[in-house]
Amino acid sequence: MKWVAVLFLCFATSVSAEPLRVLAIGDSIMAWHKWTGRDIPSVMGDLLGAQVENDAVAASRFSNASALGRAVGFDVRAQFRAGDWDVILINGGANDFxxxxxxxxxxxxxxxxxxxxxxxxxxxxxxxxxxxxxxxIWMGYYASARSGQFTGCRPYLVEYDARLARLAAQMDGVRFIDSEDVMDPSDRSLFAFDGIHPSPSGARRIGTYLAQSLAQ
Structure with missing residues (x-):
C-alpha cells in the first residue's frame, strides 16, 4: 500500500536516532497473533520503527481479577511494568462486561x-x-463480524468507548483512537475464525491506523 510506505518514510525522517519505546497492555484484541509477530502493537511498531513490548494477555479483565489472575497477567493493570516508555498503548474492559x-x-x-x-x-x-x-493511547473496540459470547455487550461497549473518548479529550497526554474507524464488520477477511478477534489482515489494518495517528 503506497500510503503506508509514505507514512513510514515521513515518520522515519522526523524522529530522533532513538526509537520510540512502546509498552502495549490489554486483552486478547491486543494480544491476538502476538506469538507470530503479526499483532496490532507489532504492526504499529514496525511502521514507526519503534521498540514494542506487548504484555497484553488474552482473557484479561480490567478489574476484579483473582489474585492468581493478577499474578499471571489476567488483570490489565497488573500488566503494566515500570520502564522508560515513550508510549503506552492500552485497551480492556470487554471481558469485565x-x-x-x-x-x-x-x-x-x-x-x-x-x-x-x-x-x-x-x-x-x-x-x-x-x-x-x-x-x-487508548484503543477503542470495534464492531465484530459476529457477537458470539459477547451478545448483548455492544451497547455497553459503545457507551464505554464514548466516555473514554470524552475523557481523553480532557486529559493532557491521553489519546483515544478508535479501531472501529477501520474495521468493517461486513468484511469477513478482517476477522479471525471466531468473527471477534482480528485476522492478520485486520490486525495489520488497525496497527497501520494507529501508526498513522501517532505520526500526525
Whole structure:
C-alpha cells in the first residue's frame, strides 16, 4: 500500500536516532497473533520503527481479577511494568462486561469502569500511567463480524468507548483512537475464525491506523 510506505518514510525522517519505546497492555484484541509477530502493537511498531513490548494477555479483565489472575497477567493493570516508555498503548474492559454481568444489565459494571462523570477505575489508572511521563493511547473496540459470547455487550461497549473518548479529550497526554474507524464488520477477511478477534489482515489494518495517528 503506497500510503503506508509514505507514512513510514515521513515518520522515519522526523524522529530522533532513538526509537520510540512502546509498552502495549490489554486483552486478547491486543494480544491476538502476538506469538507470530503479526499483532496490532507489532504492526504499529514496525511502521514507526519503534521498540514494542506487548504484555497484553488474552482473557484479561480490567478489574476484579483473582489474585492468581493478577499474578499471571489476567488483570490489565497488573500488566503494566515500570520502564522508560515513550508510549503506552492500552485497551480492556470487554471481558469485565462478559464475566461480571454476562453482557446484560451492565450499568453497574460500566459505571465502575468509567461513570457518566468520567470518574472510575479506568480514569484513575490512566492518570497513574500519565505520571510516568509516557503518552497514553487508548484503543477503542470495534464492531465484530459476529457477537458470539459477547451478545448483548455492544451497547455497553459503545457507551464505554464514548466516555473514554470524552475523557481523553480532557486529559493532557491521553489519546483515544478508535479501531472501529477501520474495521468493517461486513468484511469477513478482517476477522479471525471466531468473527471477534482480528485476522492478520485486520490486525495489520488497525496497527497501520494507529501508526498513522501517532505520526500526525
Amino acid at each position: 462478559l464475566n461480571d454481568c454476562s453482557c446484560s444489565a451492565c450499568d453497574g459494571v460500566l459505571n465502575g469502569l468509567i461513570g457518566p462523570d468520567l470518574s472510575g477505575e479506568v480514569p484513575g489508572f490512566l492518570a497513574r500511567l500519565r505520571q510516568t511521563g509516557a503518552e497514553v
